Amino acid sequence: MIQNQRFSFRRIALFALGLLLFSSVSFDSKAQSDGVDLFKNNCAACHKIDQDLVGPALKGIAERHDEAWLIKWIRNSQAVIASGDQYAVDLFAKWNKVAMPAYDWSDEEIKSVLAYIKEQETATTAATTATGDPLKDAEALVAGDDAFPMSTLLYIIIFLAAAVIYLLVRMQKQYQNSYENQVEKGQLDPEKLIEVKPRIKIKPGYMVVGGLGLFLLGGIGWGIDVAQHVGIQQGYQPSQPIAFSHELHAGKHEIQCSYCHTGVERGKSATIPAVNVCMNCHNQIKTSSPEIKKIAAAYENNKPIEWVRIHNLQDFAYFNHYQHYKIAGIECQTCHGPIQEMPEVYQHSNLTMGWCINCHRETKVNLDNGYYQQVHGDSEKFKNALTEKGLTIANLGGLECSKCHY
Numbered sequence: 001m002i003q004n005q006r007f008s009f010r011r012i013a014l015f016a017l018g019l020l021l022f023s024s025v026s027f028d029s030k031a032q033s034d035g036v037d038l039f040k041n042n043c044a045a046c047h048k049i050d051q052d053l054v055g056p057a058l059k060g061i062a063e064r065h066d067e068a069w070l071i072k073w074i075r076n077s078q079a080v081i082a083s084g085d086q087y088a089v090d091l092f093a094k095w096n097k098v099a100m101p102a103y104d105w106s107d108e109e110i111k112s113v114l115a116y117i118k119e120q121e122t123a124t125t126a127a128t129t130a131t132g133d134p135l136k137d138a139e140a141l142v143a144g145d146d147a148f149p150m151s152t153l154l155y156i157i158i159f160l161a162a163a164v165i166y167l168l169v170r171m172q173k174q175y176q177n178s179y180e181n182q183v184e185k186g187q188l189d190p191e192k193l194i195e196v197k198p199r200i201k202i203k204p205g206y207m208v209v210g211g212l213g214l215f216l217l218g219g220i221g222w223g224i225d226v227a228q229h230v231g232i233q234q235g236y237q238p239s240q241p242i243a244f245s246h247e248l249h250a251g252k253h254e255i256q257c258s259y260c261h262t263g264v265e266r267g268k269s270a271t272i273p274a275v276n277v278c279m280n281c282h283n284q285i286k287t288s289s290p291e292i293k294k295i296a297a298a299y300e301n302n303k304p305i306e307w308v309r310i311h312n313l314q315d316f317a318y319f320n321h322y323q324h325y326k327i328a329g330i331e332c333q334t335c336h337g338p339i340q341e342m343p344e345v346y347q348h349s350n351l352t353m354g355w356c357i358n359c360h361r362e363t364k365v366n367l368d369n370g371y372y373q374q375v376h377g378d379s380e381k382f383k384n385a386l387t388e389k390g391l392t393i394a395n396l397g398g399l400e401c402s403k404c405h406y
Contacts (some may be wrong), residue, residue, distance in 0.1 A: 034109060034112040035112035035113045035114070035115050035116030035117075035119075036116055038105070038109060038112065038113050038116075039113050039116050039117070040254070040256040041256050041258055041259060042101075042103065042259075043113065044253075044254055044255055044256060044259070045253075045255050045256075045259050045280065045281060046098075046100070046280075046281065048253070048254075049117065049120045049121055050121075053253065053285075054095075054098060054280075054281050054284055054285060055095055055098070055100065056091075056095065058117050058121075059121050060121070061114075061117065062114065062117075062118055067111070067114070070110070070114060071107055071110045071111075073088065074103060074105070074110050074113070075102065075103055075104075075105060075110065076102040076103075077092075077099070077100040077102070078099060078100075078102065079102075096284055098283075098284055231314060232350050232351075232352060233312065233347050233351075234347055234348075234349065234350040234351075235346055235347060236310060236346060236347040237310070237344060237345070237346035237347070238308040238310065239308070240307055240308055240344070241294070241305055241306055241307065241308075242291050242294050242295065242305060242307075243291050243344075244291075245342075245343045245344070246339050246340060246341075246342045246343075246345055247340065247341055247342055247343045248343075250339055250340040251340035251341060257270075257332045257339070258325075259277075260273040260277055261273065262277075263321065263322075264321045264322070264325045264326075264332075265322060265325065265326050266322055266326070267320075267321065267322055268318075268319070268320045268321060268322065269321060270321045270325075272307050272309075274304070275295060275298050275299045275303075275304060275305055276299065278295045278299075279295065279296070279299050282295055282296070283296075310345055310346065310347055311335075311336070311347055311351065313351065316405055316406075317353075317404055317405065318403075318404050318405070318406055319404070327366075327371050328363070328365075328366055328393075329366045329368075330363075334359075335348075335349055335351070336348055336349070337349065353404075356404070357399060359393075360392065360393040360394050360398035360399060361392060361393075361394045361398075361399070362392065363392060363393055364391060364392055365391045365392060365393060365395075365396065367391070372391075372396065376396055
């Protein structure tokens, strides 16, 4: 009962904290969504809310500048500097004259970015006030009530197995002692007991045939298992020419995947980042690092970095990143695993046909973007599927061979 009360209290505390954060948001949800995408895809590589990165921390910018100035600065910072604005000139000089790209955004889009920054600033402040740490500690505290360590489960299984074995041994010993006592007292005739024991006789020829049959079945099973794993590289983790950490970049610094893998939003391939993408940040950050010097050398010599490809599909299998990431809204982690936790990337999923087909069977179609309505809207199958419990890719022909093989 005490444990349940503690569990409920922690749940209520986290729920109350969530309400506090939610109540602090005063801007339109659509604007927030736009601001999140714009910030993460364009700003997060150089700016963080509460700490300096390539550029200054953004916390408090609404207090330091009025909205009109911020709109002009974000749209074209170099134009503001060229106008002689003293604050802009000093800021540019302070941050090593690293030019911020110009963005052809509307006023509403820029305001949505500012609203997102304000929301993140409020959330960080509320979380620190409530727990003394960002929300991670509170979530971990609650998770501790639900989590059941696998090691503990393993110990329980081992203990139960040992207890069963011990009881069986004790029972066998007791039956043996009882049997011997009854024989000594003349209550049992051992000869008669032996006579009723079943005797099984197997001819040598049958033993040979049975042995060969088992050997053949084992060989067939082994062959099937080997055949099923041909071309599967799950766990593949080759050494790369440069020690690049996704845990640091995508995890700690929260750089969006699409910032480096630009093709993911507009093409079949996610593309390998060009050297100049790395140099956007590393012309100022950790320039003395041996690994960064390799990047700088490749940039100066106009040579690509020869990264080793990890995720490979057969030539006869077609996969389009744009269709899955941009249209369907599938997160990178769905296929590539917890990429933000990988110091060195490895192939997380097996990427087999069955794995893809199961995803098509289970994944619900994202109707918010209007793509499927536009492409399949006149189809009777689409109209009928809409009335079902959930519309999946399988309902739209996602299991047809020609979808992936051509």
